Amino acid sequence: MADPILTLSGVKTNIAQYHILQGVDLDVPRGQVTMLLGRNGVGKTTTLRSVIGLWRAHEGTILFDGEDITRRPTPAIARMGIGFVPEDMGIFSDLTVEENMTLAAVSGPVDSARLDWLFSVFPPLKTFWKGYAGTLSGGQKQMLCIARAMIEERKLYLIDEPTKGLAPAIISTMARALRELKAQGASILLVEQNFAVARALGDGAAVMDDGRIIWAGAMRELATDKDLQERLMGLSLEAS
Amino acid sequence: MLTKLLSGDTPRSPVLAVLLIGILVCLALAPFLFPGVRSVDTAARICIFIVLVASYDLMLGYGGIVSFAHTMFFGIGAYGVALACTHLGRGFDALLVGSVAGALVAATLAFVIGLFSLRVRAIFFAMITLAVASAVAVLVSQLSAITGGEDGLNYRIPRELTPAFKFADGQILGARLNGKLLNYYLIFGSTLLIFLLLLRIVHSPFGRVLQAIRENDFRAEAIGYRVVYYRVAVTCISAAAAALAGSLYAIWLRYVGPDTTLSLEIMIDVLLMVVIGGMGTMYGAVIGATIFVLAQNYLQALMSVASDALTGLPVLPELISADRWLLWLGVLFILSVYFFPTGIVGRLRQRRR
Numbered sequence: 001m002a003d004p005i006l007t008l009s010g011v012k013t014n015i016a017q018y019h020i021l022q023g024v025d026l027d028v029p030r031g032q033v034t035m036l037l038g039r040n041g042v043g044k045t046t047t048l049r050s051v052i053g054l055w056r057a058h059e060g061t062i063l064f065d066g067e068d069i070t071r072r073p074t075p076a077i078a079r080m081g082i083g084f085v086p087e088d089m090g091i092f093s094d095l096t097v098e099e100n101m102t103l104a105a106v107s108g109p110v111d112s113a114r115l116d117w118l119f120s121v122f123p124p125l126k127t128f129w130k131g132y133a134g135t136l137s138g139g140q141k142q143m144l145c146i147a148r149a150m151i152e153e154r155k156l157y158l159i160d161e162p163t164k165g166l167a168p169a170i171i172s173t174m175a176r177a178l179r180e181l182k183a184q185g186a187s188i189l190l191v192e193q194n195f196a197v198a199r200a201l202g203d204g205a206a207v208m209d210d211g212r213i214i215w216a217g218a219m220r221e222l223a224t225d226k227d228l229q230e231r232l233m234g235l236s237l238e239a240s
Numbered sequence: 241m242l243t244k245l246l247s248g249d250t251p252r253s254p255v256l257a258v259l260l261i262g263i264l265v266c267l268a269l270a271p272f273l274f275p276g277v278r279s280v281d282t283a284a285r286i287c288i289f290i291v292l293v294a295s296y297d298l299m300l301g302y303g304g305i306v307s308f309a310h311t312m313f314f315g316i317g318a319y320g321v322a323l324a325c326t327h328l329g330r331g332f333d334a335l336l337v338g339s340v341a342g343a344l345v346a347a348t349l350a351f352v353i354g355l356f357s358l359r360v361r362a363i364f365f366a367m368i369t370l371a372v373a374s375a376v377a378v379l380v381s382q383l384s385a386i387t388g389g390e391d392g393l394n395y396r397i398p399r400e401l402t403p404a405f406k407f408a409d410g411q412i413l414g415a416r417l418n419g420k421l422l423n424y425y426l427i428f429g430s431t432l433l434i435f436l437l438l439l440r441i442v443h444s445p446f447g448r449v450l451q452a453i454r455e456n457d458f459r460a461e462a463i464g465y466r467v468v469y470y471r472v473a474v475t476c477i478s479a480a481a482a483a484l485a486g487s488l489y490a491i492w493l494r495y496v497g498p499d500t501t502l503s504l505e506i507m508i509d510v511l512l513m514v515v516i517g518g519m520g521t522m523y524g525a526v527i528g529a530t531i532f533v534l535a536q537n538y539l540q541a542l543m544s545v546a547s548d549a550l551t552g553l554p555v556l557p558e559l560i561s562a563d564r565w566l567l568w569l570g571v572l573f574i575l576s577v578y579f580f581p582t583g584i585v586g587r588l589r590q591r592r593r
Binding site: 052054075093094095106148 | 455
């Protein structure tokens with residue numbers, strides 16, 4: 001396996017009295033797209049949130065780029081080079097599209113070449129550049145959310161269900177953006193329910209169940225083995 | 241040029257633009273347009289409350305932080321000037337030292353309160369500010385040897401700012417050319433300066449982060465911003481601006497007392513002004529303070545005239561009797577909050593979005 005940029009060892013996270021993560025062991029290789037799969041409620045979102053520190057891991061260690069980030073505050077983790085895209089179209093609706101983007105450029109002024117690239121991937125952002133983010137459609141908000149994470153080159157992207165609830169045309173736009181990001185050699189940990197997107201993007205895959213990783217391997221292997229899919233997730237992903 | 245002066249935050253509504261220009265012109269020319277002690281005093285109060293309300297809006301409307309200690313910071317600024325004038329003598333240096341010291345003490349106190357309470361949840365900050373503000377009000381009343389207790393302090397400000405000083409003979413449009421006129425323009429000029437500075441702050445990158453934190457602090461943290469630092473910083477800036485408003489009030493009144501600067505009643509007035517004007521708009525402070533101070537000063541007189549005019553009719557003269565002005569003030573506020581839930585500025589801007 002390639003050198004991992006992110007390693008989770010025995011990570012346990014509780015939310016109130018619920019033990020959501022019950023010992024997650026996961027390696028995310030550098031320069032690859034790792035799909036985090038599993039049914040609803042198995043702990044995929046909690047895993048991403050534990051990495052960025054929004055929910056604290058009570059046990060275990062999280063190593064990012066060789067450094068232990070388990071107890072670090074969220075902003076410090078983010079500034080180490082992690083771009084986080086939450087699943088709930090997490091934009092700032094009272095700010096304009098421009099303000100949302102510039103806010104995310106924490107290292108300095110926005111790089112114009114990178115902005116041009118983002119405009120080419122997400123044209124509505126250029127159209128509504130001066131408009132309030134709260135007035136965008138659902139798909140446009142999701143574009144803004146992903147573009148905000150991409151406004152600067154990050155060492156790792158944590159992306160939670162970017163195509164959830166979107167129209168097919170918007171899903172194609174999202175998939176194209178993620179493909180381009182992958183082509184740049186980005187390391188991505190991606191939670192995705194749309195298997196067509198997952199299969200097209202994923203280099204590796206990890207399947208979760210009941211707060212643990214129950215299988216990890218090549219995406220190609222999972223995508224072609226229906227019995228494995230049935231055994232791990234209780235359904236054939238081809239059908240989804 | 242004007243857009244730059246306003247930090248790019250133009251009124252974005254023709255009605256709002258007309259209202260703001262009207263208020264600016266009236267305040268700029270108040271001593272000449274409305275000569276008379278009471279009207280100029282009202283104009284000066286509007287100016288001072290614009291600063292106080294704008295500083296509160298910075299914290300509440302932009303930072304999403306509820307504080308009940310804003311009048312405490314206001315009082316610290318006022319007592320700073322009063323104590324400096326009492327002990328350093330009658331000079332501009334005393335005014336400067338008192339104002340700067342008041343702002344620094346207020347910012348330091350805000351820093352300490354903020355650091356201990358804003359780390360956890362903003363609601364704890366509200367509770368702690370309420371407790372600290374009450375404690376400071378009691379302390380000021382008890383330390384009569386220093387603060388004058390319930391009687392407050394009377395002190396002398398530089399003669400150039402008092403009615404006794406005449407810099408030219410005669411009058412212009414009924415306004416006497418004396419120190420009181422200079423005092424008014426000191427208040428007006430300082431208000432304009434502080435307001436433009438606050439406007440610049442909310443439209444700086446710092447202000448954008450504040451708005452992001454107000455909307456969703458977790459998202460702001462996940463991008464890389466330490467929420468507690470920003471909350472503490474905005475609390476300190478807001479406290480310092482409130483203290484400067486207090487200093488201006490002390491310079492204008494030449495008197496400070498617990499009731500005029502530290503009471504919870506003023507805190508409630510400030511809250512109402514922010515809500516009526518529109519939270520998180522800055523211009524809401526101008527509209528809210530103007531309407532509120534005018535209502536406080538003239539509603540009673542207006543109702544008295546209306547009541548006299550309706551003499552002979554059943555019920556109506558009693559209903560709008562001048563004695564019931566507070567009741568009608570309350571009704572006006574309930575109606576304004578009902579019809580303008582985002583404040584007057586918010587409503588006017590919504591129509592343009």
